[in-house]
Amino acid sequence: MSGHRALTLTCSVVGAVIVALDGTVLTVAQPTLQRDLGASFTQVQWTSTGYLIAVAGLLVFSGRLGDRYGHQRVFATGMLGFGVMSAGIGLAPGVGWVIALRVLQGVFGALLQPATLGMLRAAFPPDRLRMPIAVRAGAIGVAAAAGPVLGGALVAGPGWRAVFFLNVVPALVFGLLALTLRGPRPQQSSPAALDLPGALLLAATLAGLVHTLVTLPDGGWTTASALGLGSAAVAGTAFVRHELRTASPLVPPDVVGSAAVGSALGMLVAASAALNGTLFVATFLLQDTLGLDPVHMALLSLPLAALMIVAAPGCAVLLHRAGARRTTVAAMAVLAAGILVLGRASGTVGFCIGFALLGAGFGTVMVAATHVVVRQAAVGSAGVAGGLQQTAMNVGPALGVAAATTLMGLGHGYGLPLSVLAVVALAGAVAGRALPERSAETINHGHPGANAGVPERR
Numbered sequence: 001m002s003g004h005r006a007l008t009l010t011c012s013v014v015g016a017v018i019v020a021l022d023g024t025v026l027t028v029a030q031p032t033l034q035r036d037l038g039a040s041f042t043q044v045q046w047t048s049t050g051y052l053i054a055v056a057g058l059l060v061f062s063g064r065l066g067d068r069y070g071h072q073r074v075f076a077t078g079m080l081g082f083g084v085m086s087a088g089i090g091l092a093p094g095v096g097w098v099i100a101l102r103v104l105q106g107v108f109g110a111l112l113q114p115a116t117l118g119m120l121r122a123a124f125p126p127d128r129l130r131m132p133i134a135v136r137a138g139a140i141g142v143a144a145a146a147g148p149v150l151g152g153a154l155v156a157g158p159g160w161r162a163v164f165f166l167n168v169v170p171a172l173v174f175g176l177l178a179l180t181l182r183g184p185r186p187q188q189s190s191p192a193a194l195d196l197p198g199a200l201l202l203a204a205t206l207a208g209l210v211h212t213l214v215t216l217p218d219g220g221w222t223t224a225s226a227l228g229l230g231s232a233a234v235a236g237t238a239f240v241r242h243e244l245r246t247a248s249p250l251v252p253p254d255v256v257g258s259a260a261v262g263s264a265l266g267m268l269v270a271a272s273a274a275l276n277g278t279l280f281v282a283t284f285l286l287q288d289t290l291g292l293d294p295v296h297m298a299l300l301s302l303p304l305a306a307l308m309i310v311a312a313p314g315c316a317v318l319l320h321r322a323g324a325r326r327t328t329v330a331a332m333a334v335l336a337a338g339i340l341v342l343g344r345a346s347g348t349v350g351f352c353i354g355f356a357l358l359g360a361g362f363g364t365v366m367v368a369a370t371h372v373v374v375r376q377a378a379v380g381s382a383g384v385a386g387g388l389q390q391t392a393m394n395v396g397p398a399l400g401v402a403a404a405t406t407l408m409g410l411g412h413g414y415g416l417p418l419s420v421l422a423v424v425a426l427a428g429a430v431a432g433r434a435l436p437e438r439s440a441e442t443i444n445h446g447h448p449g450a451n452a453g454v455p456e457r458r
Helices: 003-037 041-069 071-090 095-123 130-156 161-178 196-219 223-245 259-289 294-300 302-322 324-344 348-376 379-408 415-434
Strands: none
Touching: 003 041, 003 071, 003 095, 003 130, 003 161, 041 071, 041 095, 041 196, 041 379, 071 095, 071 161, 071 379, 095 130, 095 348, 095 379, 130 161, 130 302, 130 348, 196 223, 196 379, 259 294, 259 324, 259 348, 259 379, 259 415, 294 302, 294 348, 302 324, 302 348, 324 348, 324 415, 348 379, 379 415
8 A cells, every 4th residue: 555545544544533532422521511511401412413413514515625625635624623623622611612612613523524535535446445444434433432431531530621632633633644645636616616505405404404303302203393304304305406407516416316326325324323223222221121320331232343343344355255235235134133132132142142233234334335435436526425425324323313212202112113223224225235236347437537447346
């Protein structure tokens, strides 16, 4: 691997890990933050909700900025801004400052996330993308496993502010380092080519949808929830009509028109919804069935993180030997099996097996589906493809938790929500039938920078 590619991969991995760690360690720090700042429960919730809304609404537009002006430049801006906002939150005098800075941190997080995939697509040829994406996914698995432990240690020691200071140095160092990268020259564009009306409509759609879904578990279905979903639907309809009519759509036809990309994105939404909905239900199931405290629950679920880490490099091998379709369909079936095992488990061994199946299935789907999304896109659309992938990974969890909350509220115990979530996973497996098989097909004929004419096994 050349020095340029190694540095690109390192920056991509560090950026993805910083974002993953930020979310997991904050969850641990929120109770202490609430006590120290005298904040209400709603205010503490907005330290997460405000961030999620900002990220979800801007991911695709940020990806387009990377396509137009260079992923390294956008990544560097996102990392530097993320680091500065982290330092500001660590020094914040009150919860109002924390919320405002978290929203700004979400803006910079939206800039850097699609770029972590866009840089890989630009730096690696299609036939060598599997392992870089697997390394990135494995690192995210490590961050997910280490986050609660690291967050707990920081909160118990230096305090909750240390959770945010943790990001500052790596974000600033790798943000500056990314400026030294020299990738393919970005396409020239005019402001009109960025499709600002489309970006605003999509942001309104996703922000309304995510806000409704993330607030649903606490408030339940209310008039405000219905209005939120209705507003998102109206904005989404307007966005689709605008995209069909404009000469410079936010999402290029070569991305949105690909059946493989659509299938992969659907699988990512289904898999992340099934996983996160199941984890939400399992939290209550373990508390009621085994009477475990949060620390013991985290230890019991370690097989999930461990198998996610193992599945990432294993998936790269499966993609080469079996192809995207067989790999993802089988992985979704494993994910569904894990959900059903958790629903029937009554002891430690059963729960460990269920969590292990969840990790193996989800880790494989995440790598395989992401590989399809990134690889099918031309280099000039890699940022938008990365933004769509990240959007799916943000919307899916919110959708899964909202569905689990609604089903648990029906009063039929834990069996019904887990059964429905298993069906969601199997529906994702059906969607995977549109993915390419293992073959020597040419990618993206006719698109500039798409490495056309380079056949490679899927």
